[in-house]
Amino acid sequence: MFLSRKKGRAVTRPRSRRGGGRPTIADVARKAGVGAITVSRALREPGRVSEDLRRQIQAAVDELGYVPDPNARALASARTEVFGVLVPSLTNNVFAEVVRGIYDSLSDSPFRIQMGNTHYSGLEEERLLQVFALQRPAALIVAGIDQTPLSRKLLETAGCPVVQVMETGPDPVDMLVGFSHFDGGRTATEHLIEVGYRRIAFIGARMDPRSQRRLAGYRAAMEAAGLFDLRLVTTTPLLSSVTLGRELLRDALAKMPALDGVFCNNDDIALGVLFECHRAAIAVPKTIGIVGFNDLDMMQAAFPSVTSVRTHRYEIGRRAVAMALAAIAGQRPQQRVVDLGFELIHRESTAR
Amino acid sequence: MFLSRKKGRAVTRPRSRRGGGRPTIADVARKAGVGAITVSRALREPGRVSEDLRRQIQAAVDELGYVPDPNARALASARTEVFGVLVPSLTNNVFAEVVRGIYDSLSDSPFRIQMGNTHYSGLEEERLLQVFALQRPAALIVAGIDQTPLSRKLLETAGCPVVQVMETGPDPVDMLVGFSHFDGGRTATEHLIEVGYRRIAFIGARMDPRSQRRLAGYRAAMEAAGLFDLRLVTTTPLLSSVTLGRELLRDALAKMPALDGVFCNNDDIALGVLFECHRAAIAVPKTIGIVGFNDLDMMQAAFPSVTSVRTHRYEIGRRAVAMALAAIAGQRPQQRVVDLGFELIHRESTAR
DNA sequence: CCTTTTTATGGTAGCGCTACCATATTTTCC
DNA sequence: GGAAAATATGGTAGCGCTACCATAAAAAGG
Missing domain, CATH: 1.10.260.40 (lambda repressor-like DNA-binding domains)
Known part of the structure; x- marks a missing residue:
């Protein structure tokens, strides 16, 4: 029920007309x-x-x-205490860990987090960036370095620190934390070669730019050893899953029955490959060697345990926030690009 | 009082003093x-x-x-276009899917999402709720129904639609979408009993309220069949992981070498149990039957494939948003509690 | 036809905070 | 010891938008 339906009656204390009575x-x-x-x-x-x-x-x-009131503060100061975070997927464990690192690093700061899911789409990323930029965020953290020209311009003109994550490279918009997917792919493949595998397949789903670089690393290693063959490469645009890993190994074997090793785009695929080997009674690592990527917890627990390229996702999130906070505080880091590297974890799946 | 500028310097067009020049x-x-x-x-x-x-x-x-400008809008209208979302974990696949459902449902609305990670802590949840409430969010979506009294009061007085998710029950703060963990646990256990298993263990990590209810369902089924034995229950406060599943099965076998079935708190644990069986050369489903919870993709791909209780996480996220949007539009749904149920998916791990 | 009601538009006054400058007060310095 | 510089505090004027009310014009009633 409202104060005045008709003629504005007496002055009725306009105190806190809309504010909900919170102290100001x-x-x-x-x-x-x-x-x-x-x-x-x-x-x-x-x-x-x-x-x-x-x-x-x-x-x-x-x-x-x-x-x-954060809104009043934002309006008056033309800046908000919001970190905009853009990732291609929320369910992909890899990004979830990065995001967790970001959250944990920000949990006792005044900053809030606003997240966006680009679904691996450049257009979606542009749209979200437009929306985010309007908030005048305190910082932006985005996955990858393959932004569209428009996205890149939006980032450059956002007027706040920008951290790209999950990759490394020579030309960040502002700051960059990650590692080399190319090197990761090459290292994994070189390991398989060293251990004695020869007909090593690459199996990958949803070939986003990071996967492409891993594939390029694989190819570089294979070519260097004189082992590359296009029929060894099996990819699909479908979203990665364990089930898909199984199917892709079947496809790969159909094309190249003699393959004796697999470098998998990621650990979900690797797990699917492992299960398919079990089901088809293919001995691992004897008949086929398997290497995954990311080193999720389950790689260590699997039977046989699976060799994988360990990446430092959580740490990437933390470093990204640390760099952004430093930049907000006016201390641009001397090092704009941080390469956190990776480690190949040798396990039973390639132990022969 | 200080109108005069003393040294009236030139007028210097105060246009867009702070606004950054965006059109207003x-x-x-x-x-x-x-x-x-x-x-x-x-x-x-x-x-x-x-x-x-x-x-x-x-x-x-x-x-x-x-x-x-969303900030000016928020200040003037005392309401923001922000959904506050509170989940206990960002990396747990289960919540990630709920969140994905929420994001997808909101992606072409004007609403933005602000997420909070409670780390399964009631205190953390209270803290985040306080922060969120200050924003005058358009709606709040929180996981679970076991809020602390303070949290519950904060939700009740938030002045916006509130949707609790992932559970069902008689007394929501406002609205509720989910399913019965108790029934899920009971159904899974009853299945194991029906198929002929007798010494059925419960193995669970991080016993949050939902896990507790699954355990209660397990217990109810076991007691009804006259099979309950405390030594069959193995739990730990540690965070769930595949590796942990392996360890817990070892513990369970140490306590009760004769066990012939396992109902696992979740699929990560189930996968670990499966791997441990492989490693210890325990036949599945012959010697031990395994049931998981949530039915992640990998359960279907595993060898042998694993029976699991399928839950509708993505759909829960979507429904929660739909209900919140309806409430914002002034149409409180006739049904404040929505039970989306679950399905037991029979697979090889219990096929005997 | 002249009211009464509805519809369309605009003016004013904030929402709660901070930037910018001004004023008072103290400290520093030669 | 007096001027200059540093320190501490406050007033004013918005930030860009919308709630509230007023007004004008059009439609509806009788």
């Missing part, structure tokens, strides 16, 4: 006997307010239960 | 030759503005590339 900075200022700005300063830059007033103000804040 | 609603209004409010209305409630003006305004908007 003015209430705190009044109670503490100081100016509103001083309260604002005491909260944001305590060093610039005298010990005395600071205590008074803190008392008033506590008593009233005052908490600053 | 006033710019659009000027260009279209209408009042600012009319622009605002044309954008939010086109029906209330005449066809004519609407076209003019749209033209001005397009020409200037105007996009409303």
Whole structure:
């Protein structure tokens, strides 16, 4: 029910017309006997307010239960305490870990997180970036370095620190934390070659730019050893899954029955390959060697355990936040590109 | 009082002092030759503005590339276009799928998503809820029904639609979408009993409230069949993982070497149990039957494939959003509690 | 026809906060 | 000891938008 249906009756105290009655900075200022700005300063830059007033103000804040309104703050200062995070998938364990690192690093800062899911689509990424840029975020963290020209321009003109993650490269928009997928793919393949496998297949799903680079690394290693053959490569645009791994191994074997090793695009695929080997009674590592990518927990638990390229996803998230926070604080890091590397973890699936 | 500038320096056009030069609603209004409010209305409630003006305004908007500032909007209207989403884990596939459903359902709405990770902690949840409530979110979606009293009060007084997800029950804060973990646990266990297993273990990690209810369902089924024995239950507060599944099966076998069936808290554990069986040369399903929970993709691909309780995580996310949107639109659904159920998927791991 | 109601539009006044500048007060320096 | 510089505090004026009310014009009633 509303105050006045007809003629605006008497003045009816317009106090907190819409605000929901929460205490405002003015209430705190009044109670503490100081100016509103001083309260604002005491909260944001305590060093610039005298010990005395600071205590008074803190008392008033506590008593009233005052908490600053983030929207008003954002409007007045033209900047928000929001990190925009853009990833291609929410269910892919790899990005989930990066995001977890980001969350954990931000959990006791005043910053909030707004997440976007690009579904591996450049267009979707552009759209989300447009939306995010409007918020004047404190920082943007985006996966990958293969932005469309428009996306790249949006990032460059966002007016906030930008961290690209999950890759490495010479030309970041601003900052970059990750590792070389090419090197990862090459290292994995070289390992298979070293151990004695020869007809080594590449099996990959959803060939996003990172997968492409792993494939390029595989190819480089195979060519260097004089072993490359296009019929060894099996890919699909479908989303990666364990089931798909099984199917792809069947396809690969159909094309090339004699293959004796598999470098898998990722661990889900690798697990599917392993299961298919079980089902087809193919001995691992004797008949076929398997290497995965990312080293999810299950690779270690599998039977036989599976060799995989361990990547530091959680740490990537943490470093990205650390760099962004430093940049916000005005300290651009001397190192704009951080390569966190990877490690090949040798396990039973290639132990022969 | 201090109107005069003392040294009246030149007027220095205070235009867009902080705004970064983006066009504002006033710019659009000027260009279209209408009042600012009319622009605002044309954008939010086109029906209330005449066809004519609407076209003019749209033209001005397009020409200037105007996009409303969400912060100003939030401040003026005391409401944001943000969905707050609170989940206990970002890496747990189960919640990742719920979140994906939420994202997908919201992707072409004006609503943004702000996510929080409670790390399975009630305190953390309280803290995040406090923060979220300050934003005056458009809706809140939280996992579970076991909020602390404070959290529950925060939800009740949030002044927006609230959807609890992943469970079912008689007394939601506002709305509730999920299924019965108790029934899921019981059904899984009953299946094992029916097929002929007798010494059926329960193996579970991180016993959150949902796991507890699954355990209760297991217990109910076992007791009904006169088969319950405390030594059959193996749990740990550790976070769930495939590796942990292996270890827990070893523990369970140590306590009860004769066990012939396992109901696993979730699929990660189930996979670990399966691998441990392989490693210990225990025949599945002959010697031991295995049932998992959630029916992740890998259960179907595993060898042998693993019986599991399929839950509808993605759909839960979608329904939660649908209900919240309806409530925002003023149509509280007649059904405040939606039980999306589950299905037991019979597979090789219990086929005997 | 002249009211009463509806429809369309606009003006004003904030939402709660901070940037910018001004003023007072203290400290530093030669 | 007086001027200059540093420190502490506050007033004013918005940030860009929408709620509320007023007004004008058109439609509906009798």
